[in-house]
Amino acid sequence: MFSRHVTKDISAYCQGELPAESSRQFAEHIISCAKCRREFEEIKLGTRFAEQLPQVSAPETLWNEIEASLGAARQSSAVVVNRWSQTRVAAIAAVLLVVGGLGVWWFWGRGFKNNFQRASWQVQSLDGAPRIGTKRIAGKGELGVGEWLETDGNSRAEIAVSSIGRVNIDENTRVRLVETAPTEHRLELARGKLSATIWAPPRLFFVDTPSAVAADLGCSYTLEVKDDGAGVLRVTTGWVSLELKDRESMVPATAACETRPGVGPGTPYFEDAPATFLKALETVDFGNDAAAKAEALNVMLTQARTRDTLTLWHLLARVAGNDRARVYDKIATFVPPPDGVTREGVLKLDQTMLDRWKDSLEASWFVNNTIVPKPVAEAYWRVKNGVVRRMKQ
Ligand SMILES: [Zn+2]
Secondary structure, eight states: OOOSOOGGGHHHHHTTOSOHHHHHHHHHHHHHOHHHHHHHHHHHHHHHHHHHOOOOOOOHHHHHHHHHHHHHHHHGGGSOOOHHHHHHHHHHHHHHHHHHHHHHHHHHHHHHHHHHHTOEEEEEEEESOOEETTEEOSSEEEEETTOEEEOOTTOEEEEEETTTEEEEEOSSOEEEEEEEETTEEEEEEEEEEEEEEEOSOTTSEEEEOSSOEEEESSEEEEEEEOTTSOEEEEEEESEEEEEETTEEEEEETTEEEEEETTTEEOOOEETTSOHHHHHHHHHHHHOOOHHHHHHHHHHHHHHOOGGGHHHHHHHTTTSOHHHHHHHHHHHHHHSOOOTTOOHHHHHTTOHHHHHHHHHHHHHHHSOTTOOOOHHHHHHHHHHHHHHHHHHHO
């Protein structure tokens, strides 16, 4: 499926130096090749770390000590070097290595950052005169890193997301370009509504909202943020992940997910689920009253259809004790867990078992002629599982 590894191109890819076709091949390769992806993630992490480093000068005394130690080392080269100075030279050499290493990171990171801070995205007005900063644009404009694009009740705009996609900005919306680099493109949606169509590999395009981050997995979706910071994500094709700290919701095509300030992403659901099921889910996700939540869970377990195992599977990790066991039993009535997946393991939230069961549940999620590009979904889970494994190491 893939002919050659691309590790030698990682640096060029990160610096945006690969021709478009090679860049696309690189991206496709790292989705399917764990080895190259691991190296890519490490270098990307290093690059991002380097961007955060301030410039520092080494103190004068350090140089004096190094010179003195080098002098001492030279003088004592013919005689037995005493243990103290040996340790000291070794310690200083170690410090030098660290300082030198940080310096290289810093210079590289600085070059990297400068290259892309000048970058901007093309904006096209679709209606009226949207504003970039304080300037109104008619026709085309440029959205630079850090700049806000704002539409009023009579204006809309389209943004070209580098070469990886397109974002339409609805009326009364405020977005900021946070970052654009080959390893990450990021928008902030403060309020309003956007529709994104992204054809890049998973996890290159992100949208920050006041209560969650939407991570693209090769898809199209709409994302809306209300004035109180609450949001709703609706996925049209592919998958989107909605995340906040350790809370993550995987939202497939035709599903949606709410998000609330102070809580983060709720549980994903199919919008064709029974209205009573959806109302109960809102209570389970965002309610404060324990008795009301318990009653709402009862309603959900009574009303759930096979397809709603999307919601129930996510709930496994979000409810505890006997509630989790009841959710398990309900899912098992629709799709029994495959070989190697045990009730005990799932109730302990064994991630491998949860993922394996999810794989067999997925078939029921994509009904009604929903076309989900399976390679995209599979690629996502390979990437995600790789990330989870690394986090556990
Ligand atoms: Zn490879």
